[in-house]
Amino acid sequence: MADVAAEAHVSVKTVSRVVNHEPGVRPDTAERVRAVIERLGFRRHDGARLMRQGRTFTIALVVEDLANPFYSQVGAAVEREARIRQHQLITASAEGSPSRERAVIEALVGRRVDGIVVVPADESASSDAVLEASHTPIVYMDRPVRGTPRDTILSDNHGGIRSAVEHLVAHGHRNIAFYGDDPAFWTARQRRDAFVTTQQSLGLPASPRVSMGPHTPVSVHETLSQWTTGPEPITAVITGNNRITLAALLALRELRLPLSLVGYDDFELAALIDPPVTVVHQDPAAMGQKAAQQLFARLLGDESQAQTVVMPTRLIVRASGIRRGTPTR
Amino acid sequence: MADVAAEAHVSVKTVSRVVNHEPGVRPDTAERVRAVIERLGFRRHDGARLMRQGRTFTIALVVEDLANPFYSQVGAAVEREARIRQHQLITASAEGSPSRERAVIEALVGRRVDGIVVVPADESASSDAVLEASHTPIVYMDRPVRGTPRDTILSDNHGGIRSAVEHLVAHGHRNIAFYGDDPAFWTARQRRDAFVTTQQSLGLPASPRVSMGPHTPVSVHETLSQWTTGPEPITAVITGNNRITLAALLALRELRLPLSLVGYDDFELAALIDPPVTVVHQDPAAMGQKAAQQLFARLLGDESQAQTVVMPTRLIVRASGIRRGTPTR
DNA sequence: CGGTGGTCAGACAACGCTGTCATGCCCGCA
DNA sequence: TGCGGGCATGACAGCGTTGTCTGACCACCG
Numbered sequence: 205m206a207d208v209a210a211e212a213h214v215s216v217k218t219v220s221r222v223v224n225h226e227p228g229v230r231p232d233t234a235e236r237v238r239a240v241i242e243r244l245g246f247r248r249h250d251g252a253r254l255m256r257q258g259r260t261f262t263i264a265l266v267v268e269d270l271a272n273p274f275y276s277q278v279g280a281a282v283e284r285e286a287r288i289r290q291h292q293l294i295t296a297s298a299e300g301s302p303s304r305e306r307a308v309i310e311a312l313v314g315r316r317v318d319g320i321v322v323v324p325a326d327e328s329a330s331s332d333a334v335l336e337a338s339h340t341p342i343v344y345m346d347r348p349v350r351g352t353p354r355d356t357i358l359s360d361n362h363g364g365i366r367s368a369v370e371h372l373v374a375h376g377h378r379n380i381a382f383y384g385d386d387p388a389f390w391t392a393r394q395r396r397d398a399f400v401t402t403q404q405s406l407g408l409p410a411s412p413r414v415s416m417g418p419h420t421p422v423s424v425h426e427t428l429s430q431w432t433t434g435p436e437p438i439t440a441v442i443t444g445n446n447r448i449t450l451a452a453l454l455a456l457r458e459l460r461l462p463l464s465l466v467g468y469d470d471f472e473l474a475a476l477i478d479p480p481v482t483v484v485h486q487d488p489a490a491m492g493q494k495a496a497q498q499l500f501a502r503l504l505g506d507e508s509q510a511q512t513v514v515m516p517t518r519l520i521v522r523a524s525g526i527r528r529g530t531p532t533r
Numbered sequence: 534m535a536d537v538a539a540e541a542h543v544s545v546k547t548v549s550r551v552v553n554h555e556p557g558v559r560p561d562t563a564e565r566v567r568a569v570i571e572r573l574g575f576r577r578h579d580g581a582r583l584m585r586q587g588r589t590f591t592i593a594l595v596v597e598d599l600a601n602p603f604y605s606q607v608g609a610a611v612e613r614e615a616r617i618r619q620h621q622l623i624t625a626s627a628e629g630s631p632s633r634e635r636a637v638i639e640a641l642v643g644r645r646v647d648g649i650v651v652v653p654a655d656e657s658a659s660s661d662a663v664l665e666a667s668h669t670p671i672v673y674m675d676r677p678v679r680g681t682p683r684d685t686i687l688s689d690n691h692g693g694i695r696s697a698v699e700h701l702v703a704h705g706h707r708n709i710a711f712y713g714d715d716p717a718f719w720t721a722r723q724r725r726d727a728f729v730t731t732q733q734s735l736g737l738p739a740s741p742r743v744s745m746g747p748h749t750p751v752s753v754h755e756t757l758s759q760w761t762t763g764p765e766p767i768t769a770v771i772t773g774n775n776r777i778t779l780a781a782l783l784a785l786r787e788l789r790l791p792l793s794l795v796g797y798d799d800f801e802l803a804a805l806i807d808p809p810v811t812v813v814h815q816d817p818a819a820m821g822q823k824a825a826q827q828l829f830a831r832l833l834g835d836e837s838q839a840q841t842v843v844m845p846t847r848l849i850v851r852a853s854g855i856r857r858g859t860p861t862r
Numbered sequence: 863c864g865g866t867g868g869t870c871a872g873a874c875a876a877c878g879c880t881g882t883c884a885t886g887c888c889c890g891c892a
Numbered sequence: 893t894g895c896g897g898g899c900a901t902g903a904c905a906g907c908g909t910t911g912t913c914t915g916a917c918c919a920c921c922g
Contacts (some may be wrong), residue, residue: 213875256876256911271609280598280626292641311621317582453805457805472779472800547901548903558900577878578879587907
């Protein structure tokens with residue numbers, strides 16, 4: 205900028221004015237400056253600019269794994285909201301590790317990002333203290349965090365599971381198994397609990413078949429063959445997330461079992477699997493958008509109390525949930 | 534930092550030394566400074582620091598759409614490489630628009646990101662001039678760009694398609710159709726050309742059935758019903774990407790046609806579709822990693838000539854490509 | 863002709879940090 | 893006692909901008 209100023213025989217301030225389209229520059233002066241800028245290939249250094257202004261026009265998204273379709277859809281939505289508002293998005297993966305999450309967030313706070321959307325790795329959110337001290341606005345997503353109340357965007361896990369159970373019961377199922385993820389995850393517990401209470405409220409047989417923990421096709425296979433052969437054999441399965449749905453599909457195919465299945469999370473091509481898989485659809489793009497919007501509201505000075513938004517889920521009925529007891533192939 | 538210095542009765546420089554673990558500070562002084570830092574909740578402002586140092590420790594990734602699994606896997610891989618090297622990753626979607634891509638890249642250059650990985654929206658890459666002037670290292674991915682030679686990471690489209698054709702021919706197919714994407718895309722043209730030349734080299738009948746352009750299930754449906762009923766009916770289909778594979782699967786299902794299918798791009802659950810879909814697998818994570826590594830090599834001062842790396846593809850054989858002519862349901 | 867007000871432009875400091883160099887002190891040694 | 897050398901620390905400038913304030917110049921008016 206100093207070079208441009210010297211070359212155009214003006215002060216740096218005038219160059220600044222031209223670059224930022226500020227008023228108070230005679231057209232011919234501005235034109236001269238622009239010509240020099242063009243000739244020298246000058247480009248404003250936004251880092252310096254933003255430092256001067258105390259804002260970075262940058263927000264960050266911290267998730268477990270960007271390659272996971274759920275998070276990548278969230279990421280696309282957040283990036284979109286950011287772009288609309290002239291902000292950049294920094295994305296970071298914590299790989300499910302609280303310590304890495306903390307490190308990542310410290311780095312982001314060190315860069316003075318204007319705000320952060322986080323899918324927290326654990327409920328105690330040790331990183332929260334960092335954010336508290338730095339006053340960086342934050343929105344939690346998908347999972348809540350203990351401690352200071354924060355804006356949080358959740359999915360209606362309870363409603364989603366209830367709709368799945370009700371759907372199956374409406375089609376005559378009474379013995380339903382639930383495969384959930386590791387109960388260390390808040391969402392896994394939520395869905396499990398929803399399953400149990402819904403069963404109770406619908407007056408289904410007690411001692412529900414519930415299997416938690418990280419699941420593999422093999423682990424599903426084992427319990428499945430057990431629960432289908434004993435007394436009161438199950439006729440339907442509900443899976444607690446994407447990966448487990450996949451494991452269950454493989455196990456069902458292997459066992460050639462004609463069970464009904466409702467999966468949590470929609471996935472590409474769910475309609476093409478035979479039978480097409482009925483799913484509880486949560487809308488990651490909508491969640492990401494909502495989270496970003498909430499964050500930007502804070503950035504614009506919204507000082508109202510932290511709020512928790514629960515986003516609705518939707519049951520997408522495909523064949524897998526209704527062909528009760530009939531072989532699918 | 535000035536506050537900390539005053540409070541600890543030292544100079545800002547000493548605080549700086551403590552914060553950065555520089556030598557030459559007496560342990561008791563350092564301890565005193567650390568205590569004040571803790572008490573005041575001071576945190577180094579990395580923006581200022583990096584500005585002083587002239588680097589941003591930030592790289593950027595510009596793609597079409599972050600929610601697309603291909604790109605999100607690339608993104609995860611690039612982010613990983615960046616994190617390992619203490620860099621942050623800014624991701625941006627250009628949504629396939631050259632003008633938006635240009636705007637995005639200008640913003641990134643304005644922020645002085647250290648380097649950029651781009652999946653270019655078009656071959657003329659108007660944004661290239663910007664990068665040229667700013668000397669920002671860049672690596673192009675998936676598609677090459679005309680003009681100044683640049684580091685470019687491509688996938689072996691030709692080899693991938695050839696393996697698909699050879700696989701089908703080995704199983705007795707002689708009349709194969711190819712559905713490609715809009716020929717405006719370089720990759721689409723590559724794959725189409727590979728299909729045509731491979732057919733020729735294998736001595737298959739001329740006048741290959743090739744259908745390009747954005748495809749919908751309906752558009753595939755139309756040509757498909759035509760090509761299967763005329764003389765020399767086709768017995769197999771090769772699809773040029775993810776979305777077209779999906780369209781073709783829907784069309785095949787609708788028409789209840791027992792054709793063999795080989796799709797380009799692997800996708801989650803390809804194994805679960807009936808019949809399991811044989812695919813040409815390109816490895817987005819490996820491509821992203823390679824691109825990032827190449828970029829960082831440049832950042833570390835590698836001045837060698839720009840190089841183009843072609844990443845191998847792999848044919849994943851599943852049932853869809855081998856059950857020649859036998860109905861699948 | 864002096865005063866007033868508007869327009870255009872520049873000087874300067876500051877944003878928060880770090881690289882460079884200078885300073886002061888203490889120690890050991892002749 | 894004087895001096896060289898190492899160590900701990902500080903002063904200062906500068907990274908590339910922009911906000912604030914000041915000033916030069918001109919036109920207009922009474």
